[in-house]
Amino acid sequence: MKQRIFTLLLFAFAGLTACRKNDDNQPDIKQYDDAQIQTYMSANGLTGFTKDETQIADGATGIYYKIINPGNPSTGPDSLKYSDKISIVYTLKSMDGKYVATDTILNHFDDYLGHFVNSSYPQGLQLAIHDLLKYPGGSMRVLVPSRLAYGVRGFGVGSVTSSGRIAGNQSLDYYVHVIKDQAQYDDESINKYFAANSLSGYTKDPLGYYYKINTQGTGTIGDIGDYSNVELTYVGSMLNGTEFDNAAKTTATTMTPFGTIDGFKDVLTKHCTTGTSISVFIPSAIGYGRFQYSAIPPNSVLHFEMQITSVTQP
Template sequence: MKQKIFTFLLITVVALSACKKLDNQPDIREFDKQQIDAYIKANGLNDFKADTTKDGTGTTGMYYKILMPGSGDTLKYSDKISLVYTLKTFDGKYVSSDTINNHMSEFLGHLTAANLPKGLQLAIHNLLQYKGASMRLLIPSRLAYGVNGFGSGSITNVNSRIAGNQSLDYYVHVIGNQNAYDDLVIKNYMTANNLTGFQKDSSDVNAKAHYWYKVTTPGTGTPGQINEFSTITTNYAGALLNGFVFDNSAATTATTLTPYNLIDGVEQALTKHAVTGTTISIIVPSALGYGPTAQTSIPANSVLRFEFTVTKVE
């Protein structure tokens, strides 16, 4: 009997000791706060503000800095917005900094369904608030991807998976005027790549968006030879501005196509500026491309670049 009582008391003491140790462990809010405080100190982010929005038993725990204020009506969850963003994890094992690839067009209330963090959705609604605005944002892990993380593969692989309990460092820009933004992207792209000789087609003064083009080989056909229903034989390639090639007939053999079936920017450029023998480079803003609808390998609201060599026109 004494042995049983002693054993029971020993188990009770061990259990109480275990509970005491667990009680001394930080909860997820405290853990995130410690990680964010350390990250802010390590990276000299002294001008960040704490989000004071109430969230359950406290505030969200997010920190932010408005880089560019926006204007207009405050954003509602029912508003469709166009986003450009970058992100990285605090541990540095996941970095996604390509703003050409990180485009999204979605209703603000649907961002989480599109696999973006809950914290980003809240911050756009509560803190950024306007189209045309941008900010840098630190999202605690509980408002990011939580204990399960995100992505596939081992957590030891760089850029394949966000580990569990990782807080995120986001840059996000909510585009106000898509056409103006695309035009600026094109100009910056041409400057960064030392592209000269491109002209902006402004033949339609009422158009809100304009493509840029450069004829590198004039061709020998008759001007106006190509119309929207012509059949042209061509070698061509289409790419994002980060160099990713999403379509490339030039790598195989020439193909035949009809301008009527092409995106508006390419159709207009070919019918206005190409003939038999022409080689032409075209940079197409998103409004004359696929617009806010993402395609396979082409994000929403993407600016596109095409190279065409026309070998035959029927």
């Protein structure tokens, strides 16, 4: 019912603005965006937002924002600069309710803040992070007007009714968190995953990953070296459950630890032998780090379930 009322109000406002032209005989998009955002806030019971009056080329930005966590400007680093490399997680909804992306496991950005718009993110979100959120470790909710989002063309593929496309003239609702300490963030994410899924019995290795031996092996720990031939079945997934590597889920494959990511190699050489069945959660620093790898976003925690079939030496 709220969505229907919201849509009807927007159509009504569009009809009014069509009759009220500016000097260029065009509808006033700033007024349209502001009405769209205010109607959205009212329909969704959003309160405590501030309207940004920062002046840009065509006037005030018209961004509405609410700081959830300001970071720690009193003792932290200087405010964010466009030359700073940042890591963020975010959620996104279009105000017509047709586009929703709330998976913070997939929604990662890691690059220079100045490259934000070049990476297909809206100018309005870049301005909000730089001018309003300001500090690493901070988080905010920000409502970006369509003229500072994807404009009349929208974004994505498919028709305007497609769930994979943001329609034209859509203002956007973002939650964004600028990560200050990636290792701490990863550790918190792993422990939240444990709590949410009622998992227990994991041990934190000094290198930073968590492991649980489900079945003890029959060999001797230490038999696996960097160049040992390890035959195993395994599956790799992210914390949202998406499997990125299940080719060896049922059919054993052979690998040498030296050719794997640091966390995976350390697990094999320190905790595994023939017959070991083990579950492990690897933070991004000893996974694929700040780089996108295939379908794995930057700064991703990796989850592996593996069973060692045999170990032979070169």
